[in-house]
Amino acid sequence: MTKQGFFEIVSNAPLTENVFKMELCGDVSAITSPGQFVNIKLDGLYLRRPISVCDIDGGRLTLIYKVVGKGTEAMSRMKNGRLDILSGLGNGYDMSLSGDSPLLIGGGVGVPPLYYLAKKLRESGKNVSAILGFNTRSEIFYEQEFLALGCSVTVTTVDGSYGVKGFVTSALPKNYSYVYTCGPEPMLKAVFKGISTSGQFSFEERMGCGFGACMGCTCETVTGYKRICRDGPVLKKEEIKW
Amino acid sequence: MVNTSVSLCGIALDNPIIPASGTFGYGYEFAELYDINILGTFSFKGTTREPRLGNPTPRIAETASGMLNAVGLQNPGVDKVISEELVKMKKVFHKKVMANVSGFSLEDYVYTCKRLDACGEVGWLEVNISCPNVHGGGMSFGTSCESAAKVTAAVKKAVKKPVIIKLSPNVTDIVSIAKACEDAGADGISLINTLLGMRIDLKSRRPLLKNTTGGLSGPAVFPVALRMVYQVAGAVKIPVVGMGGIATAEDVLEMMLAGAAAVEVGAQNLVDPMACKKIIEDLPKVMEKYGIKNLNDIIGGAL
Numbered sequence: 001m002t003k004q005g006f007f008e009i010v011s012n013a014p015l016t017e018n019v020f021k022m023e024l025c026g027d028v029s030a031i032t033s034p035g036q037f038v039n040i041k042l043d044g045l046y047l048r049r050p051i052s053v054c055d056i057d058g059g060r061l062t063l064i065y066k067v068v069g070k071g072t073e074a075m076s077r078m079k080n081g082r083l084d085i086l087s088g089l090g091n092g093y094d095m096s097l098s099g100d101s102p103l104l105i106g107g108g109v110g111v112p113p114l115y116y117l118a119k120k121l122r123e124s125g126k127n128v129s130a131i132l133g134f135n136t137r138s139e140i141f142y143e144q145e146f147l148a149l150g151c152s153v154t155v156t157t158v159d160g161s162y163g164v165k166g167f168v169t170s171a172l173p174k175n176y177s178y179v180y181t182c183g184p185e186p187m188l189k190a191v192f193k194g195i196s197t198s199g200q201f202s203f204e205e206r207m208g209c210g211f212g213a214c215m216g217c218t219c220e221t222v223t224g225y226k227r228i229c230r231d232g233p234v235l236k237k238e239e240i241k242w
Numbered sequence: 243m244v245n246t247s248v249s250l251c252g253i254a255l256d257n258p259i260i261p262a263s264g265t266f267g268y269g270y271e272f273a274e275l276y277d278i279n280i281l282g283t284f285s286f287k288g289t290t291r292e293p294r295l296g297n298p299t300p301r302i303a304e305t306a307s308g309m310l311n312a313v314g315l316q317n318p319g320v321d322k323v324i325s326e327e328l329v330k331m332k333k334v335f336h337k338k339v340m341a342n343v344s345g346f347s348l349e350d351y352v353y354t355c356k357r358l359d360a361c362g363e364v365g366w367l368e369v370n371i372s373c374p375n376v377h378g379g380g381m382s383f384g385t386s387c388e389s390a391a392k393v394t395a396a397v398k399k400a401v402k403k404p405v406i407i408k409l410s411p412n413v414t415d416i417v418s419i420a421k422a423c424e425d426a427g428a429d430g431i432s433l434i435n436t437l438l439g440m441r442i443d444l445k446s447r448r449p450l451l452k453n454t455t456g457g458l459s460g461p462a463v464f465p466v467a468l469r470m471v472y473q474v475a476g477a478v479k480i481p482v483v484g485m486g487g488i489a490t491a492e493d494v495l496e497m498m499l500a501g502a503a504a505v506e507v508g509a510q511n512l513v514d515p516m517a518c519k520k521i522i523e524d525l526p527k528v529m530e531k532y533g534i535k536n537l538n539d540i541i542g543g544a545l
Contacts, residue, residue, distance in 0.1 A: 002274050004516060041513065046460055047304045048513055086515070206300040208311060209512035212271045214264065215287070215316045216302040218295070225295055225316070230271070 002089060002211045003030035006082045007061060012075070015141040018067045019109060020076050021054075028056050030088025034095070034117035035182075035202055035234045038063070039210035041084040042074050048086065049075070050210050050229070052182070052202075054112035055119065061087075064112035064141070089210050090233050093117050093200050099177025101127040104151070105168050105191055107183025108134060111142055113202060115149075117180055122149045129176060130154070133168035133187065137161035169194040179237075192242050201240060202233045244529045245536040246522075248282070250481055250504045251404035251429045253338060253365050255282035258494065258537060259522050262485050262508035263288050263342035263368065263408075264313065268327045272511070273334035276519045282504060285340040285368050286323075286331070289358065291350045293319035297375060303441045303450040308460025308487070309509055310439050312375045312453035315344050320354045328363055338365025342408070344373055345383075351393050352400045359401035367403055369393060372410030372435035374457045384410040384435075387422035394426035406430035406483060411470055412438050420474040431474060432483035432506065434467045459509040463487040468500050475501020476545050489517065491524035498537060499544040 007026030015021050031038075031053055038061070039048040049071040055062035067076050093113075098121055106114045111132050121128050128151040134140045135158045146153045154171045155163035164171045168183070169190045179199030181191050188201050205228040208216035212230030219226055221239040226232055246257040261272075263285040269278050278284070296316030303310040317323065331339065341358040345351035355367050371384030371393055383389045390407065397405055407423040409416055411434040420431050436457025441450040449455075467486020475482045484502030488494060489510045497505045510517040534540055 002271065002515065004275065045304065046306075046308055046509075046513060047302070206302045208302045208309065209265075209271075209515070211515060213267045213515070214302070214311065214512050215267075215296060215313045216311060217299060218301075218313075218316055219299065220295060 001030055003027065003087050005085060005087065007085050008082055009078055009080050010060065012078055014076075015064065016139050019139070019141055020065055020067065022063045022065070022075065022078075024061045024063070024083065025059055026061065026085065028059055028061050028087065031056055031061070032088065033092030034120055035092030035113050036088065036090045037210070037233065039086040039089055040075070042071050045071055045074070047208065048210060050089070050207050052113040053116055055116045064109065066109040086211060090229060091231055093180050093202075093234050095120060095124070097178055097198070097200070098126055098180075101129065101176050102178045102180060103173065103176035104128060104130040105179060105181040105183070106130070106132050107168055107187040108139070110181070110183030110187070110202070113182050114180060115142060115145060118146055118149050118151050122151065128152070129173060131156060131168045131171050133183065135159065189242060192237065192240065198237045200234050200236055203228050203235060204233065244526045244534065245538070246525055246529070248504055248537055250483070251366060251406065253404070255504060256280075257282045257522055257525060258498065258502075258504035259518050260284055260340065260483065260504055260506045261511050261518055262506035263370070265508045265511040268331045269335050270330060272515055275515050278335055279337060280522055281337075281518060283337055283340050283365060284335070285342045285506060286327070287317050288315050288342045288344045288370055288373065289317050289320050289323045289354055290315055290344050290346070291320055291354050293317065293322065298452040300450060300452055301456070303456065305439070305441065305458060305460070306462060308458055308462035309512075310441060310451060310456035310458055311436070312451045312456035314375045314453065315373055320357050324357060324361060328361060332363055339363055340366045340368050340406075342368045342370055344370040344376075348393060348396050352396050355397045356400045359403050364403060366406055366430075367397065367401060368406045368408050368432055369397055370408045370435070372408050374410065374412060374436055374438045374455070375453060384419065385413050387419055390419050391422040391426035394423045394428045398427040404429035406432050408435055409433040410435045411466065416470050417473050417477045420478050424478045424480050428480060430481045430483060431478060432485060433474060434463070434470050434486045437463055437466065459487065461487045461489050464493060468496060471497060471502050472500040472544065475542055491521050491528040494521060494525065495528060495532065495534070495540065498541050501542040501545055503541055
């Protein structure tokens with residue numbers, strides 16, 4: 001259920017050279033599952049900016065975003081103030097399918113939405129493994145946070161400067177009950193082909209509204225046309241046409 | 243107390259605010275946020291005879307004070323619109339709705355209009371001869387007086403409900419096309435559809451939109467839309483529905499002074515889903531500020 005509200009910025013600090021963590025206070029009641037996102041209005045920019053939810057703790061909302069353009073650049077400079085945010089957006093991860101030992105695979109800024117998922121899965125007693133993929137050592141974030149949740153964590157780096165050298169698919173374990181993933185599309189494709197179980201994939205697309213009205217982000221799936229913002233961003237493996 | 247009610251082709255509206263086709267779906271997403279029965283009416287997502295997926299993504303790009311879209315008339319086709327979408331819509335919207343129709347041939351337009359004309363919940367048919375994002379249809383009907391008149395006459399012959407023809411601004415003389423539609427029997431004119439535009443991604447050196455071009459909307463186009471509404475309203479006797487970049491109650495008043503009997507609000511719904519509610523709530527206050535007691539008194543006031 002879409003909800004519009006104002007959130008107060010509590011903190012906003014870099015985690016790496018161009019990845020920032022922003023914490024906000026506000027009404028998070030519309031956010032009902034991990035994998036959902038919020039859509040943020042920024043002064044001077046016409047379209048809102050969709051950012052995935054990294055965590056909710058009480059009334060605190062955590063967002064982790066990479067500076068990729070004007071909007072995220074403007075966000076990175078904010079120290080305090082209020083943001084007009086649409087929350088409760090998107091169809092998140094379905095945790096009922098996880099089995100006992102789900103595997104979470106995140107690439108770069110695909111890692112943040114998996115954090116809230118990992119937390120929820122750990123709360124329900126699952127053995128959670130996480131593969132966190134980055135290009136290089138200096139880009140790594142949230143390894144400790146996943147460890148603190150009690151997840152078994154493998155970090156991969158493309159250049160081998162930390163953890164396992166290679167892509168996330170170089171570190172796939174033998175046994176897991178289900179896969180949840182988020183990251184750049186080439187990574188999602190490789191995961192799609194590499195995993196032995198079913199799973200859920202979170203997609204990214206340029207959006208107009210973010211709440212299902214404009215048909216700006218539609219993709220074709222096995223089960224028909226889906227709006228990434230409303231019917232996604234999480235799609236089940238069986239639905240994806242790859 | 244001020245009077246915000248107006249009449250559009252013989253049907254009374256509580257206020258002149260109409261969310262524009264393609265920015266409001268069938269209303270359900272907005273009904274989660276506010277009671278959409280406060281609207282004058284709304285124009286639902288453009289409907290074609292057959293289902294359409296639309297164009298490949300990216301379909302959306304930002305611009306200064308606006309946006310480009312190249313959705314390409316994605317819709318489930320008239321059968322499903324009637325059997326599924328309008329059934330769901332009726333649960334959240336209880337007024338007469340405006341049915342927006344597009345096509346790729348005269349027969350398409352006539353068929354789809356006829357089907358929607360038979361639906362009790364439809365009050366008006368808004369015939370889109372101006373979509374810039376599809377090939378071999380849409381806008382190609384709206385760029386010459388002859389083809390615009392042909393579509394108008396064919397649809398008018400086939401239906402009972404008021405027919406509003408939605409015009410493209412991507413023409414050399416919009417006034418002559420509006421007049422051709424009026425002469426062919428149109429009950430109203432709505433304008434403007436989006437202005438054809440593009441953006442290029444500096445990193446990839448390729449167009450940002452997969453369709454290369456898209457339609458520009460948002461506050462950036464308001465002055466262009468206002469000018470065209472002013473010109474058309476000055477030349478035809480049938481009601482004109484003004485749209486293009488409307489974001490505030492003040493914009494509504496400007497549009498009505500330029501000759502609009504009602505207005506459509508488009509892109510603003512996407513960036514602020516509460517936009518139409520805010521405009522409807524602000525309208526009486528802004529009317530009072532400018533000494534307007536009855537909206538009908540200002541229609542065409544600047545002509």
